[in-house]
Amino acid sequence: QMEKAGKKLGMKTAVEIFADRNYEDNGNLVSRSKSNAMITDPEIAKKHVVKMVENQALNCYSGKQIPCEIDSVCLHGDGKSAVKTAKQIKEGLIKAGVILKPLNKLKKFI
Template structure:
């Protein structure tokens, strides 16, 4: 019996400009991805940027997701804040509601939610925060898919409450033995070689494993791959990755579509 071809979603954080400041290459990257995570105003983004990003995604047929973060514009949502589960719930409801309204006004449909930065990483290991985020989605739009770090507390919380979940892996990040990402402040947290990053993606998508910084081979589920759109070589890397996935006969499409 032939093994079915591998399928994966490519997602990218977008709409992270703010006011007079522009970040990322959203217009150029949008045709190369299948899911867009749109910032909702707390860590980045503003109403106008949200609308423009949603319009870009709709024109390209890209699935649209809410990308809520911590209220930390200065730190771009990447600094841990000591928030309670109730605050995590409230922040998620607030930001999800804002983007859902923009998407509806533009004639689209929201597809998923992926927390941003520190909120994402905190929820990956903190079951209470993860459950609060999952509950917020379930109470507002239970048909949405929750994107979370593969095998984390966040995906477990989504599955527990009955949400569709997508286990996310990262092309340009290194992994620890417990399956978590290497913190950005540690050495070698980022993979700077396109060839190494592409090889890692193919191993995760086709083989279901990743090599950790400690040299171990750890099993991992790869439903969706995160591409960071704010790097200097993000556009070139996205093109190279799409070419490599096509050559490997990997079907690229949004999760659940």
């Protein structure tokens, strides 16, 4: 909703996905009160992110994909495996041929 509101106001927006969170079929994050809300395994998080970026779509817990533009990946840094997860995600994205850039270097912001 924030992306739509920003675009409606003529703002440049970046769309962020969460590496370590699961999504409901409506695109909302799975509530943290549910056992499947968080992705704690670095390998699963890597596959989750690479698939979303390659397909430009949210991966829902049910298997459904919701098309969306993806500019940024958020990883919660307070988890036990955050550093390992970040490294694996970066390696996975590079291996998949994704060019990593700061937001201000993306074509849509220049």
